[in-house]
Amino acid sequence: MDIHRARFVPYAPSAINALAFSHTQPDDLAPTTQDPTGLRLALGRANGNIEIWNPSGGAWVQERVFPGGKERSVEGLVWTQEPDEWVNEPGGGKKRVEGRLRLFSIGYSNSVTEWDLVSGLPARQSSGNSSEVWCFAAQPRRATSRGSNKKDAIEGGDEHQQLAAGCADGTVVLLSTADNDVRFERFLSRSTTKKARVLSIAFKDRNVVLAGYADSTIRVLDTRNASVLRTISLGSGPIGGPKDILVWKVKCFPNGDFVSGDSTGEIRIYDGKNYSQKQRIAGHEADILDLAVSQDGTMIFSGGMDRRTCCYTCSKKKGNKVGQWAKVSHQRHHEHDVKAMATYEGHQLNVLVSGGIDTKPIVLPIRQFGKEYSRSLPFLPHTPPLASAREARLLVSWWNCEVRIWRVKSKQGGSEKPKVVARIALQGQENITSASISRDGSLLAVSTAAEVKLFHVAPSTSSGGPGLRIRKLEMPTSTGAKLVRIAPNGKWIGVVTVADEIRFVRVIPAEETSERPRVLREPLHVHRLRRDTDSRDPLNGPWGQYNRSICHAEFSSTSSFFAVADLAGYVDTFVVEGYEDATAPELDIAKPSSTPSTDSEESDDEHEEPIARITSLGQRWIRNPSAHLLPRLNSTPLFLSFKPIPEDAARPEPNGNPAVHPTRHNPHPRPRYNPETEEPLLVVSAKHELYEFEPLAGRLSDWCRRNPPSSYPAQFQRLKEPVKGCIWDVSHENRRLWLYGENFLFMFDLSQDLPLSRGGDASMNGAVDVAPGAKKRKRDALTESTHQTPRRGHAGAGDVVRSRQAPVSKIRKFESGGGKGEGSAGGRSTWIDVGALDRTAESDDDGEEEDEDDRQARRLTLASLRGREVNGVETAAEDGEGDEEEEGRKREKDAWWHTLKYRPILGIVPVGRDDEPLEVVLVERPSWELDLPPRFVGAHE
Numbered sequence: 001m002d003i004h005r006a007r008f009v010p011y012a013p014s015a016i017n018a019l020a021f022s023h024t025q026p027d028d029l030a031p032t033t034q035d036p037t038g039l040r041l042a043l044g045r046a047n048g049n050i051e052i053w054n055p056s057g058g059a060w061v062q063e064r065v066f067p068g069g070k071e072r073s074v075e076g077l078v079w080t081q082e083p084d085e086w087v088n089e090p091g092g093g094k095k096r097v098e099g100r101l102r103l104f105s106i107g108y109s110n111s112v113t114e115w116d117l118v119s120g121l122p123a124r125q126s127s128g129n130s131s132e133v134w135c136f137a138a139q140p141r142r143a144t145s146r147g148s149n150k151k152d153a154i155e156g157g158d159e160h161q162q163l164a165a166g167c168a169d170g171t172v173v174l175l176s177t178a179d180n181d182v183r184f185e186r187f188l189s190r191s192t193t194k195k196a197r198v199l200s201i202a203f204k205d206r207n208v209v210l211a212g213y214a215d216s217t218i219r220v221l222d223t224r225n226a227s228v229l230r231t232i233s234l235g236s237g238p239i240g241g242p243k244d245i246l247v248w249k250v251k252c253f254p255n256g257d258f259v260s261g262d263s264t265g266e267i268r269i270y271d272g273k274n275y276s277q278k279q280r281i282a283g284h285e286a287d288i289l290d291l292a293v294s295q296d297g298t299m300i301f302s303g304g305m306d307r308r309t310c311c312y313t314c315s316k317k318k319g320n321k322v323g324q325w326a327k328v329s330h331q332r333h334h335e336h337d338v339k340a341m342a343t344y345e346g347h348q349l350n351v352l353v354s355g356g357i358d359t360k361p362i363v364l365p366i367r368q369f370g371k372e373y374s375r376s377l378p379f380l381p382h383t384p385p386l387a388s389a390r391e392a393r394l395l396v397s398w399w400n401c402e403v404r405i406w407r408v409k410s411k412q413g414g415s416e417k418p419k420v421v422a423r424i425a426l427q428g429q430e431n432i433t434s435a436s437i438s439r440d441g442s443l444l445a446v447s448t449a450a451e452v453k454l455f456h457v458a459p460s461t462s463s464g465g466p467g468l469r470i471r472k473l474e475m476p477t478s479t480g481a482k483l484v485r486i487a488p489n490g491k492w493i494g495v496v497t498v499a500d501e502i503r504f505v506r507v508i509p510a511e512e513t514s515e516r517p518r519v520l521r522e523p524l525h526v527h528r529l530r531r532d533t534d535s536r537d538p539l540n541g542p543w544g545q546y547n548r549s550i551c552h553a554e555f556s557s558t559s560s561f562f563a564v565a566d567l568a569g570y571v572d573t574f575v576v577e578g579y580e581d582a583t584a585p586e587l588d589i590a591k592p593s594s595t596p597s598t599d600s601e602e603s604d605d606e607h608e609e610p611i612a613r614i615t616s617l618g619q620r621w622i623r624n625p626s627a628h629l630l631p632r633l634n635s636t637p638l639f640l641s642f643k644p645i646p647e648d649a650a651r652p653e654p655n656g657n658p659a660v661h662p663t664r665h666n667p668h669p670r671p672r673y674n675p676e677t678e679e680p681l682l683v684v685s686a687k688h689e690l691y692e693f694e695p696l697a698g699r700l701s702d703w704c705r706r707n708p709p710s711s712y713p714a715q716f717q718r719l720k721e722p723v724k725g726c727i728w729d730v731s732h733e734n735r736r737l738w739l740y741g742e743n744f745l746f747m748f749d750l751s752q753d754l755p756l757s758r759g760g761d762a763s764m765n766g767a768v769d770v771a772p773g774a775k776k777r778k779r780d781a782l783t784e785s786t787h788q789t790p791r792r793g794h795a796g797a798g799d800v801v802r803s804r805q806a807p808v809s810k811i812r813k814f815e816s817g818g819g820k821g822e823g824s825a826g827g828r829s830t831w832i833d834v835g836a837l838d839r840t841a842e843s844d845d846d847g848e849e850e851d852e853d854d855r856q857a858r859r860l861t862l863a864s865l866r867g868r869e870v871n872g873v874e875t876a877a878e879d880g881e882g883d884e885e886e887e888g889r890k891r892e893k894d895a896w897w898h899t900l901k902y903r904p905i906l907g908i909v910p911v912g913r914d915d916e917p918l919e920v921v922l923v924e925r926p927s928w929e930l931d932l933p934p935r936f937v938g939a940h941e
Contacts, residue, residue: 001729001738004408004911004921008418009386009397011906011925013379016355018044019342020077022101025295026346035346038101038538041353043361044074047400049431050105050115053361053377054636054686055349058796060363061636061686061722062382063567064549066120067449069429070401076106078138080161080177081538098538102177104163106133112165112175114182118544119498120482121449128184130173131191136165137201137209139223162223164188164209166198172211174223188221189228202250202258204272210258212247218260220275230275238264249290253297261288261302267312269325283310283327286937292341292352294366300325301364303338303354306937309362311369333362333374336932349796357932365795373798375720378742380925382638383552384724384907385435388921392441393911394421394457395921401426403435403446405457405468408911408921418921422468426453434483438490443507443517444470445493447481452495456516476505476521483550487559492576494562495523500550502526502564502574506616508586522587524614526621528564528572529628556642560675561695562621563640569633571640571683573624573695575675581618588615590668613668629698635686641726643680643692644914684723684739688716690748703750711754713896716746727908729918740908746898754895 022040040063041053048068054061068074082099089095103115110132116123139162162185163175170191176183188209196215204210208229209221216236220229234245246263253259256272265284270277286305293300300312310330315323336357343352343366350367361377387396395406395418403424409416426432430448437444437457444455454475460467483496493505503523510517531548539546547568555562562574590613614620662669680701683691689709692701709717721741729736735751748754902922912919 013359014045014047015357018077019340021344022079048072067431132168166201216245251291263287363797365797375798386907388909389441436486447484449480489559554640556679557644565637584618626698743903
């Protein structure tokens with residue numbers, strides 16, 4: 001495989017301005033060992049995009065991206081949850097159903113926007129006479145405990161969460177979220193003559209609001225009567241600096257106390273009863289921009305303009321009192337200002353997420369603080385904003401509202417740098433959601449949340465250079481789309497709308513009489529199968545099915561198959577029916593009849609009204625008859641990709657006129673031909689499990705059945721970054737699959753089976769080097785490898801800090817006794833190795849793993865599944881054990897390969913013809929090349 005290692009493609013990630021978890025802790029009435037099913041992290045960026053992340057037990061998958069637009073910035077995010085409902089069960093009693101989750105945002109306007117989580121579009125906005133909203137907060141839910149009776153829980157769930165918003169003119173507004181709306185309710189504080197801006201706001205309890213101002217004050221407001229309970233002054237600023245202190249953040253403790261972070265770099269802790277200052281600590285060299293507080297009230301985290309993330313702790317005293325606070329550490333995880341923080345403390349996941357101008361989310365452990373490493377989440381989009389026209393050697397990249405097309409020269413033609421041959425700036429305010437280009441580079445489709453645009457790309461006739469001439473074509477769909485795909489043959493365009501409707505648009509190629517291709521006015525509609533979703537998830541309900549949102553779509557190499565996948569893990573496939581016939585009508589629309597029909601496509605599974613059957617040039621799209629046989633994935637799919645098949649294996653062309661033409665008795669004939677050649681579909685789940693389906697048979701491929709996840713190499717199992725995409729190399733007798741993520745490139749040879757792993761041994765190819773004849777334990781190899789497997793019960797951040805990297809290696813234990821000894825108490829003392837304690841604990845964890853007999857049984861089962869004689873294998877091992885081990889090592893080197901050389905990878909796309917050796921363009925976007933604004937503090941460092 002030839003690689004064009006490119007860093008010329010510009011892609012500027014946007015700064016992180018806001019972070020918010022849907023839950024801060026598990027519900028009191030939820031099971032004690034599980035985190036909420038609907039736990040999500042919302043991340044707002046300066047370009048207006050909102051990203052929805054699913055922690056998924058530490059996997060951190062980017063599920064959705066709500067597109068923003070020009071001059072739109074997300075400056076704050078808040079989740080609320082509707083009151084729980086108690087429904088009657090068939091056997092008697094009541095069942096608790098969690099309320100719906102709702103997401104709100106603000107951004108340089110005088111309104112608060114609520115987002116539709118299913119479509120990813122704004123659902124509604126608040127209306128009021130307030131000025132520009134700078135901050136807002138959600139009222140806490142009424143506390144319910146397991147000991148409370150069900151009547152109190154039902155009554156406590158009848159109240160909706162209100163929103164308090166602070167404005168630029170000093171006004172504090174209370175908004176109501178009742179009746180599935182967000183509207184103005186009352187003013188809590190009107191603007192004064194000084195008109196100091198409200199910079200931060202927080203709820204102390206359901207009736208008291210704390211607001212931090214830009215005039216060195218914190219005001220305590222009562223939401224019941226809109227009165228000011230107390231005004232707390234922070235005094236004047238330091239000598240030589242501004243007179244006023246900016247209170248950038250206010251946070252509350254569970255016991256009622258609260259803490260503030262200001263422009264002097266100090267945190268101040270206040271008593272929640274008499275509102276007096278208890279303590280102040282100078283933790284930063286510049287402004288503190290955000291704070292986070294642990295649920296038990298013993299830890300404070302702060303982030304500021306000096307790039308520091310500081311941690312403060314206190315000693316817990318009897319009762320509800322806490323002792324003296326002290327700063328214990330500070331680290332610089334970010335390269336620029338730290339602007340936002342969010343925490344979640346659950347039974348399994350227990351983390352703090354921070355973000356700022358350097359665009360990278362950082363995950364820190366809370367419960368295991370100091371015992372686990374931090375972790376950096378990918379700052380590049382999970383779906384690569386890249387596409388290629390292989391035959392024309394064109395590379396398309398996009399970001400925000402701009403598209404660029406590059407021409408890549410072949411390596412035989414020299415090392416000439418790729419050139420920009422076209423630029424497209426879309427009119428409108430919405431950011432681009434998806435783009436696709438045909439194989440020959442003649443069609444380019446770009447979608448936004450408002451519309452889908454189609455362009456005809458042709459070589460320029462001017463003498464100015466090797467440019468392109470781009471002309472716009474009319475599209476029949478007037479709605480926006482989240483995904484758009486052009487079939488490899490350029491005759492179909494697959495569109496997935498924001499409402500998760502699937503449409504196919506027919507393209508008539510350019511003829512001798514016309515220079516441009518034509519698009520038929522009527523799109524073809526298809527529908528997915530009805531699926532069951534988790535009723536316990538607060539993201540699903542009568543208002544919409546969040547988990548059924550389509551996240552990936554792809555055409556097959558022959559343009560005969562189309563597949564989509566949703567967040568729930570369901571995969572739906574569609575096939576094109578009939579042969580193409582130029583003599584058939586371009587559009588034949590058969591209206592649905594009122595009488596019941598045996599045609600499964602005339603009746604829709606998800607809508608009551610049947611759909612019209614549309615045939616174009618003798619072809620139409622239908623749902624794959626075997627679509628219901630494909631199983632549901634165990635986690636969210638990361639991407640879809642059809643395996644290319646040779647041209648001689650594609651669907652045969654008919655001899656003569658194949659179409660069934662309309663007659664008087666049959667005005668709308670139905671084509672009966674379906675594809676007969678399998679085109680395997682590859683799906684990779686968030687748990688890094690490979691599923692290769694055969695769509696027509698509705699089953700897993702033979703290679704996938706012979707190579708379960710337990711046989712994957714240890715290097716692949718230990719990868720933390722999700723897989724972003726794949727490249728197929730099926731030419732010249734190769735059957736290789738190249739998977740890539742942000743920091744890795746992994747190859748599987750599908751023409752041979754993976755080696756029979758002995759429990760995920762890490763001493764395989766590319767892992768730890770072992771001297772000949774020496775044996776290395778599995779745990780030692782994992783410890784010394786670059787990517788370590790996290791311990792059981794980790795908090796969801798980085799790996800566990802090993803004992804050899806800890807500052808303390810030995811501890812001394814004293815035992816009191818009656819005899820004389822070294823200890824001061826008259827007992828004896830012994831030195832204990834900390835590493836021995838860790839190894840003991842790890843040995844206890846190993847008891848839950850399978851033993852050697854189970855692993856041997858699994859290996860024998862795989863051997864029999866792969867068509868080998870189990871007894872013959874055992875005999876060969878006895879007769880020539882050394883030869884078999886040598887052959888096994890050779891097979892290991894050929895069956896898979898990986899590298900960490902390229903990072904961070906924006907995407908990989910193929911260029912060149914199919915009959916040529918594989919040639920790809922690998923685009924890297926290093927973090928040190930990001931165009932960041934200058935730092936206000938620490939520019940000299």
